[in-house]
Amino acid sequence: MLELAPLGWYLALSAVLFAIGVVGVLVRRNLIVIFMSVELMLNAVNLTFVALARSMGSTDGQVIVFFVMAVAAAEAAVGLAIMLQLYRGRETINADEVTTLRW
Amino acid sequence: MIVPLFAVLALLTVAASLVVVLHTNPVYSALGLVATLFLLAVFFVALDAHMVAALQIIVYAGAIVVLFLFVIMLLNLQVEARAMAPAPLVVVAAAGGLLLGGLVLAAVLREPELPTAAVGPGYGGTEALAERLFTAYTLPFELTSVLLLVAIVGAVVLGKKRMP
Numbered sequence A: 001m002l003e004l005a006p007l008g009w010y011l012a013l014s015a016v017l018f019a020i021g022v023v024g025v026l027v028r029r030n031l032i033v034i035f036m037s038v039e040l041m042l043n044a045v046n047l048t049f050v051a052l053a054r055s056m057g058s059t060d061g062q063v064i065v066f067f068v069m070a071v072a073a074a075e076a077a078v079g080l081a082i083m084l085q086l087y088r089g090r091e092t093i094n095a096d097e098v099t100t101l102r103w
Numbered sequence B: 001m002i003v004p005l006f007a008v009l010a011l012l013t014v015a016a017s018l019v020v021v022l023h024t025n026p027v028y029s030a031l032g033l034v035a036t037l038f039l040l041a042v043f044f045v046a047l048d049a050h051m052v053a054a055l056q057i058i059v060y061a062g063a064i065v066v067l068f069l070f071v072i073m074l075l076n077l078q079v080e081a082r083a084m085a086p087a088p089l090v091v092v093a094a095a096g097g098l099l100l101g102g103l104v105l106a107a108v109l110r111e112p113e114l115p116t117a118a119v120g121p122g123y124g125g126t127e128a129l130a131e132r133l134f135t136a137y138t139l140p141f142e143l144t145s146v147l148l149l150v151a152i153v154g155a156v157v158l159g160k161k162r163m164p
Helices: A009-027 A033-056 A060-090 B003-021 B026-046 B050-077 B087-110 B126-133 B138-158
Strands: none
Touching: A009 B003, A009 B087, A009 B126, A033 A060, A033 B003, A033 B026, A033 B050, A033 B126, A060 B050, B003 B026, B026 B050, B026 B126, B050 B126, B050 B138
16 A cells, blocks of 8 residues: 555645635635535545545445535536526626525 | 655645635636646545546546536636625635634644554455445435436526526
C-alpha cells in the first residue's frame, strides 16, 4: 500500500474542503457555482468515507461512495435542467433575482 | 510515511477548491472542480480504493463536470457584475467557514491516532466492491436505479418545453 499519511490528515483535509464548500454556497450568487460548491461538499464526505473504510479494513464505505456518486449525478441532471428552464423564462440564474418562493 | 507528499497534494486540492468558490468566471470554477476531483482520485488510490478512484474520474470528472460545462456554454454566462453576496454576508460566511473548519480540525486532531487495518490484496478492487454491493446493499442498489430513472424522466420533462 502507498501510505501517504495517517488517517487524521485525510479527515482534516476533508473538513477543510467541506468548509470551503459551505462558504461557497453562502457567498456565491450564481446558481451553477452554488451547485459546484455542493459537489465539493459531497466529495469532501466521500474522502471521509474512503479514509475511514481503509482505516477499518472494510469495503462498506466505498460502496456508500458509489451511492453518493449516483445521487450527485441525479442531482446535477435535474438541477441543471431546472436552471435551463429558469434561464429561458427569466434570462438570469442569479440567486438574488429568483425569489418567488421566498416569504 | 510520506507526509510531505500528502501536504503538497492537500495544498493543491485546497487551492483548486478555492478557485471553484472564488473565481468570478464559471468556466474557471468548473475547471477548478475538475482539478479538485482528480486530486481526490489520487487520494483514493493512496487509500487503496482503486475502483472508487476510477469511478471518480469517469463519472465525476468525465460526466458531471461536462454537464456543468455544457450548461455554462449553453447559457453563455460571462463574468457577472455581482458574483458575490453583499460584503457583510461574505465576512460572516468566511468567519463561519473558518470556525467550522477549525472546529472539525480540532476535533479530528484531538483524537488519538486511529489504527490502519491490514487488508488483503483484493481490497478496493472491482470484485470486492461488487460482492458487497450485490449482497448486503442489493436493496439500496435497486432503489438507486429507480432514483436515476426518476432523474432521467425529470430532466427530459424539464428540458423539453417552455414552462409558463
